[in-house]
Amino acid sequence: MGICAGRVVIVTGAGRGIGREHALEFARQGARVVVNDLGTGPGGEGGSGAPALEVVAEIEALGGQAVANCDDVSDWGGAARLVKTAVSAYGRLDVLVNNAGFLRDRMLVSMTEQDWDDVVRVHLKGHFLPLRHAAAYWRESAKAGERVTGRVINTSSGAGLLGSVGQANYSAAKAGIAALTQVAAAELGRYGVTVNAIAPAARTRMTEEVFAATMARPESGFDPMDPANIAPLVVWLGSEGSGHVTGRVFEVEGGSIALATGWRHGERAERDGRWDPADVGDAVDGLLAAAPSPEPVYGA
Incomplete structure (x- = not known):
């Protein structure tokens, strides 16, 4: 049966890598899965429906149920059709996993406008649009008196939490996804929807060069x-049992799960009235001395 038995799940970017594993595990846990993937290359080039169809075939070979969808999640109409695919195929939608994305890595001084626009469009807009259409579906369901246990799992990144040299576009988009997660969690709770995010680290097409030297541990065979x-x-975040968790970002890799704490109000310097610019430096130095050192940017 599994912890997601009977639930209907959309996974974007599910044709390969992390998204594929999400789709397969949801199916093992009893969910019916909409496998969304454009089938593009690592930099967003080309396109093919083959990866999504292959994952559907894998799920059916496991005895599960799945349908393929090749709509562009960064297109308003495509994202709407994606949600409609789930409802048309299975009569409902319970879980949205936003995972689709690609890389256009450049140092900031070499990054083109197109590099910036494409990455922000696919990652950040490609999270917003499916979330927007799924949220509208759940709001109408709640208003109709239906019991809603909607779950959204977004995909941020360590680059979005701490920054990453050579990935200004990707880091900015992933930071935006973390903030979007918090806002959506605050707004959608009234409808029975939780919204969380993960910052995963794993070997995929986008990270295979970074993690090429990371091998399985010889003593256990665990990779x-x-x-x-x-x-x-x-x-688990997509299951009904996670209903008490929302607005959170989890770092996850290997056998490790960590809760990221993000920005918080820190030390404060105050005076009665406006600051004199000449006095600001001493005040800032005092704040810095009292505060913890920031985590380093990846690659710095």
């Missing part, structure tokens, strides 16, 4: 960079 390691947390 800490296997993308399958990410799915258990995501599947």
Whole structure:
């Protein structure tokens, strides 16, 4: 039966890598899955329906139910059709896993406008649009008196939490996804929907060069960079049992799950009235001395 038995799940970018493992594990846990993937290359080039269809075939071979969808999640109409695919195929939608994305890595001084626009469009807009259409579906369901246990799991990144040299576009988009997660959690709770995010680390097409030297641990055979390691947390967050968790970001890799705490109000310097610019430096130095050192940017 599994912890998601009977639930209907959309996974974007599910044709390969982390998304594929999400889709397969949801199916193992009893969910019916909409496998969304454009089938593009690592930099967003080309396109093919083959990856999505292959994952559907894998799920059916497991005895599960799945349908393919090849709509562009960064297109308003495409995202709307994606949600309609789930409802048309299975009569409902319970879980949205936003995972689709690609990379256009450049140092900031070499990054083109197109590099910036494409990555922000696919990652950040490609999260907003499916979330927007799923939220509208759940709001109408709640208003109609239906019991809603909607779950959204977004995909941020360590680059979005801490920054990453050579990935200004990707880091900005992933930071935006973390903030979007918090806002959506606050707004959609009234309808029975939780919204959380993960910041995963695993070996995929986008990270294979970074993690190429990371091998399985010889004593156990466990591969800490296997993308399958990410799915258990995501599947649990998609279950009804996770209803008390919302607005959170989890770092996950290998056998590790960590709760990221993000920005918080810190030390404060105050005076009665407006600051004199000449006095601001001493005040800032005092705040810095009292505050913890920031985590370093990846690659710095």
